[in-house]
Amino acid sequence: MSTRELKHAGLNLQQTDPKTHEEAESRVFGFWVFLMSDAVLFALLFATYGVMLSGTAGGPGTQNVYEMKSAFIETLLLLSSSFTFGMASLAMKYEGKASRISVWLAVTLILGLGFLGMEMHDFVKMIGEGATPERSGFLSSFFALVSTHGLHVLGGSIWIVVMLVQLSVFGVTPAVKTRILRLGLFWHFLDIIWVGIFTIVYLQGLTP
Amino acid sequence: MNQEDRAEYRRELRSYIIGLIAALVLTAASFATVHWRLFSAPTGILIAIYLLALVQIIAHFRYFLHIDLRKSARDDLQLILFSTMIVLLMVGGTLIVLFNLKSRMF
Numbered sequence: 517m518s519t520r521e522l523k524h525a526g527l528n529l530q531q532t533d534p535k536t537h538e539e540a541e542s543r544v545f546g547f548w549v550f551l552m553s554d555a556v557l558f559a560l561l562f563a564t565y566g567v568m569l570s571g572t573a574g575g576p577g578t579q580n581v582y583e584m585k586s587a588f589i590e591t592l593l594l595l596s597s598s599f600t601f602g603m604a605s606l607a608m609k610y611e612g613k614a615s616r617i618s619v620w621l622a623v624t625l626i627l628g629l630g631f632l633g634m635e636m637h638d639f640v641k642m643i644g645e646g647a648t649p650e651r652s653g654f655l656s657s658f659f660a661l662v663s664t665h666g667l668h669v670l671g672g673s674i675w676i677v678v679m680l681v682q683l684s685v686f687g688v689t690p691a692v693k694t695r696i697l698r699l700g701l702f703w704h705f706l707d708i709i710w711v712g713i714f715t716i717v718y719l720q721g722l723t724p
Numbered sequence: 725m726n727q728e729d730r731a732e733y734r735r736e737l738r739s740y741i742i743g744l745i746a747a748l749v750l751t752a753a754s755f756a757t758v759h760w761r762l763f764s765a766p767t768g769i770l771i772a773i774y775l776l777a778l779v780q781i782i783a784h785f786r787y788f789l790h791i792d793l794r795k796s797a798r799d800d801l802q803l804i805l806f807s808t809m810i811v812l813l814m815v816g817g818t819l820i821v822l823f824n825l826k827s828r829m830f
Contacts, residue, residue, distance in 0.1 A: 548800050552807035559811040563818040588755050595747045598788055602740040610733045704788040708781055714751075715777035719758045723769045 540694045547698045551705050554668075558709050561661040562716060571653035578654075578721030581647045583638070587718040590634045591710065594669075597627035598707040605700050608693060614683045617696070621683075624703070625676045628669055635666050658717065665713055668706050675699050743787025750780040 569578070604620035607613065639659075642648075649659040679699060682692050754776045756762065763769045785791045791801055 545799060545803075548803055552803055555807055556811055556814070559815050560818070563815040566815075566819055567822045584755065584759060588751075591751055591755075592748075595744070595751065598747070598784075599740060599744040602743070602788060606733065606736055606740070609736075610729060701789065704784065707788070708784045711751075711777050711780050711784065715754060715773050719754055719773050720770060722758055723766050723773075724761070 536690055540690065540697075543694055544697060544701070547701055551701060554705070555709075558661075558664070558712070561657070561664060562712060565657040565661050565717065568653040568657035573652035573654075575652040575655065576645070576647045579724075581642050581645065581655075582718050582721045584718065584722055586634055586638050587714055590631050590638075591714050593627050593631040593634065594707055594710050597624045597631070598704055600624045600627060601700055601703045604696070608688070608696055612688050614688050617688070618680055618683050621676050621680055621696075625673055625680075628673045628676070628703075632666060632669055632673070635662070639663070662713060662717065665706065665709055668702075668709075672699070672703050672706060675702070739787050739790075743783060746783040746787065747780060750776050750783065754780075 600620050600623045604617050604624060607616040607620055647655055649656050676699065679692070679696055682695070686692050754773045757769055757772045757776070761769065763772060785804070791804060793801070
């Protein structure tokens with residue numbers, strides 16, 4: 517099976533038998549099914565946000581609490597982390613050296629943590645201004661949606677740490693490879709959800 | 725790395741770089757549209773940023789997640805399209821039902 521025919525980018529189990537390959541492919545497909553069910557969860561949080569948008573109960577509205585600058589920086593952090601994860605996938609597929617993969621994963625982790633730090637800073641500032649989740653339906657749905665995404669990024673960051681440990685303990689084995697592959701799908705998927713969040717939440721909210 | 729692998733490597737590297745540039749350009753265009761109010765009507769701005777987001781999501785699927793029309797990615801593509809249909813039904817249904825209810829209550 518040549519690399520071009522591979523079902524999933526990043527999968528390169530050259531020294532293994534076809535059976536390992538097939539197993540890896542069905543696991544990756546299973547992970548896609550999970551990702552799509554997660555997408556349904558996010559879609560309903562988006563729908564809730566859309567319904568609640570006008571329910572400010574006399575409290576702060578979108579124009580008062582959103583900041584375009586920090587949303588833009590957060591977006592840049594997450595976009596570049598998607599690219600650095602891509603570089604980790606390429607290093608895994610073509611070089612297979614644990615050190616190179618670890619460096620790119622570490623860069624991705626730093627960008628992800630930077631994103632989380634910015635988001636926490638935003639939340640603390642909003643809460644300090646009295647825009648707490650219990651203030652109105654709008655703010656409840658805002659925090660539910662954006663912090664669910666934040667928790668996913670946190671989960672992804674913990675997963676990166678686990679994979680860094682596994683890389684140093686087990687080396688680049690087929691099992692570790694498919695785990696990093698699935699982590700990659702998860703990370704790129706979170707980026708897609710963020711495209712929805714910065715458009716529907718931040719940019720729409722800041723449109724006069 | 726042999727010759728074939730090297731060519732493949734370059735092709736994939738190019739795909740990630742195209743993805744990054746596309747994502748940055750589309751994001752910048754979205755923020756610029758809102759920041760400098762490139763359309764006078766709010767509806768114009770909203771339509772523009774929604775279209776840009778749609779293109780960006782497709783670009784992410786294509787260049788970062790490697791989903792395309794090639795036969796090998798067909799299963800994933802079908803799963804994604806089916807999920808998209810479910811999402812549109814649920815989100816669209818929620819918005820229609822609740823906004824209809826709201827307009828009848830006031």
